[in-house]
Amino acid sequence: MPLSDAQTSAIAHVQGAAVDLSKDCATIFSYGETAWREYRSAAWYVAKLRAEGFSVEEGSGGMPTAFCAQWSNGDGPVVGMYAEYDAVPANCQAAGVERAPRDGLGFAAGGHTDPHSALGMSGLGGLLATKAAMEKHGIKGGLRFTGEPAEKVRGSKPIHAAKGYYDGLAGMLSFHPFYMLPMCNTVRWDTHCGAAYSMIYRFVCETPESWGAQDGPNAPFGGDSCAPLGGDTPIPQSHSDVRAPGANDALVMMYQSARFLRDSMLSHQGGWSISESILSTGQATADNLPATLADIQYMMRVPTIAMAERVSAQLDSLAEAAAAATGCRVERHWVCKSRHGLANHAMAGLVWEQIQAVGAPVWDAAAKDVMRKVQENCGVAGMDDPILLACETLIDPQEAEAILRRDLAPSQLNSTSDDYTDMTWHAPTARFYIARPALRGGPYPAWAMNALGGIPATIDPMVQVAAKVLACSALRLLEDGDARASTMEEFTRRKTQDDTPPLCDYDPPINFKWPEYVETARGFDWHIPRG
Numbered sequence: 001m002p003l004s005d006a007q008t009s010a011i012a013h014v015q016g017a018a019v020d021l022s023k024d025c026a027t028i029f030s031y032g033e034t035a036w037r038e039y040r041s042a043a044w045y046v047a048k049l050r051a052e053g054f055s056v057e058e059g060s061g062g063m064p065t066a067f068c069a070q071w072s073n074g075d076g077p078v079v080g081m082y083a084e085y086d087a088v089p090a091n092c093q094a095a096g097v098e099r100a101p102r103d104g105l106g107f108a109a110g111g112h113t114d115p116h117s118a119l120g121m122s123g124l125g126g127l128l129a130t131k132a133a134m135e136k137h138g139i140k141g142g143l144r145f146t147g148e149p150a151e152k153v154r155g156s157k158p159i160h161a162a163k164g165y166y167d168g169l170a171g172m173l174s175f176h177p178f179y180m181l182p183m184c185n186t187v188r189w190d191t192h193c194g195a196a197y198s199m200i201y202r203f204v205c206e207t208p209e210s211w212g213a214q215d216g217p218n219a220p221f222g223g224d225s226c227a228p229l230g231g232d233t234p235i236p237q238s239h240s241d242v243r244a245p246g247a248n249d250a251l252v253m254m255y256q257s258a259r260f261l262r263d264s265m266l267s268h269q270g271g272w273s274i275s276e277s278i279l280s281t282g283q284a285t286a287d288n289l290p291a292t293l294a295d296i297q298y299m300m301r302v303p304t305i306a307m308a309e310r311v312s313a314q315l316d317s318l319a320e321a322a323a324a325a326t327g328c329r330v331e332r333h334w335v336c337k338s339r340h341g342l343a344n345h346a347m348a349g350l351v352w353e354q355i356q357a358v359g360a361p362v363w364d365a366a367a368k369d370v371m372r373k374v375q376e377n378c379g380v381a382g383m384d385d386p387i388l389l390a391c392e393t394l395i396d397p398q399e400a401e402a403i404l405r406r407d408l409a410p411s412q413l414n415s416t417s418d419d420y421t422d423m424t425w426h427a428p429t430a431r432f433y434i435a436r437p438a439l440r441g442g443p444y445p446a447w448a449m450n451a452l453g454g455i456p457a458t459i460d461p462m463v464q465v466a467a468k469v470l471a472c473s474a475l476r477l478l479e480d481g482d483a484r485a486s487t488m489e490e491f492t493r494r495k496t497q498d499d500t501p502p503l504c505d506y507d508p509p510i511n512f513k514w515p516e517y518v519e520t521a522r523g524f525d526w527h528i529p530r531g
Contacts, residue, residue, distance in 0.1 A: 006133040010471035013129040029117040029454040032087040034110040035150035037516035038065040041085040061159045067147035076141030077170035079474040083120030084151045095454035097373040099447040109526040115453035126470025154336035154419040162502035166426035174420040177436035182403040184390045187348040188431040189401040192341025194303040194414030201319045202331040203250035211244035211327030244327020246290025253322040271303045280513040301417035337503035340414045341421035346487040347430040354472040361461040391435035428487035434466040
């Protein structure tokens with residue numbers, strides 16, 4: 001289908017905004033703020049959207065760094081897009097051709113990997129181009145643009161979904177920079193991402209003195225209160241007194257036991273993964289006092305909710321056992337419960353038409369010269385054409401689907417995870433990928449990909465193409481009533497066959513020890529806060 005006048009206007013708007021989009025993308029890249037602590041990034045988007053005529057709810061869904069922006073050009077369908085802007089700890093990288101942290105920071109600070117800085121700017125570019133075309137051509141309807149923090153821990157979208165922020169949309173457009181083959185310059189077809197559960201187990205040791213001090217047959221010395229270190233007899237050598245092992249020991253037991261769990265469960269059916277991170281440990285001193293608090297976070301990526309429930313139940317049992325053995329109590333706090341995705345061929349086909357109309361990104365000679373310098377600084381000889389061939393090539397969604405399915409069991413309907421899936425249960429949704437710059441050869445260290453995601457010459461081509469695809473797709477939905485009817489009919493039919501309501505039954509987990517930046521007398525630095 002040829003582009004409409006409005007779509008042609010939108011493409012011209014994105015091209016005209018290229019300098020500003022590049023500068024703004026570099027700004028968000030420079031912030032590098034991590035999950036639940038994206039204060040400057042969220043404030044930047046809120047100010048920008050208000051200046052562009054959007055009404056903006058800050059702190060949407062009870063999340064301080066989330067937002068929901070809306071704009072209307074009269075009664076009509078409403079299309080949704082969004083920005084992500086969280087970065088990843090220990091990935092601080094400057095937008096340069098050598099491994100180096102951003103100015104004034106160390107490598108342990110946050111940095112953009114996917115990069116969400118460019119994901120969000122693509123969304124904003126597409127949004128503003130759609131708005132401009134709607135105004136110019138008198139297209140009725142509205143736009144909704146959500147700010148989605150903490151994507152790396154699947155944070156905001158399950159919460160926004162449960163609170164209704166995706167309801168009432170004619171369609172949701174979900175873009176992500178290409179990150180794994182064959183999903184490059186294409187749209188997901190049948191095999192959408194699976195479920196994801198994440199939780200924090202907090203071990204608290206509040207009364208370490210009582211763990212080994214009880215009388216009775218279960219006391220450490222058989223209830224003999226005269227025994228050394230036993231019973232409740234005070235002794236002067238308190239450094240030798242019996243105390244609970246404490247929270248650190250509980251965390252270590254939990255960590256190791258969960259590793260055994262993987263061997264017992266995950267090898268028996270494909271598509272499972274569990275990863276963990278230690279958010280905080282200790283609050284102990286160099287004395288013999290036991291650690292009073294320790295947090296460990298788990299993230300599981302599984303094809304189905306039933307699998308997530310099975311693994312969660314086992315992790316709960318391990319946590320209770322570890323707490324009992326170390327004189328602690330344990331609290332479980334949800335970080336996310338994210339559903340598997342709901343396919344929509346009509347939406348996927350609509351977006352695929354726009355991808356074909358816009359074309360794949362193309363990197364010029366200057367950009368490829370930058371890539372060669374990155375290759376050389378990784379110890380690889382610079383290549384005549386350093387970019388991965390797939391980055392400048394389109395792949396048909398059904399061909400990509402066939403390649404993806406080669407490594408999956410026929411019974412496995414979903415693969416890997418991403419929380420865009422929560423949007424798919426509330427509006428017809430398309431998930432598509434446009435190529436970010438990736439190098440031939442390798443393997444390359446992580447800093448190389450991170451740098452290419454921040455250098456304007458190498459990331460701007462992706463931003464331009466993704467913004468154009470977003471705008472053209474939104475305008476197609478707004479202008480074409482038959483397309484809207486087709487996507488909504490399929491959405492309603494599929495949801496009726498397999499309705500999965502929101503899983504979020506928890507408050508936003510914003511008060512844990514998520515890393516963040518702080519300003520102190522020593523200057524601006526990276527810090528793990530007190531909580």
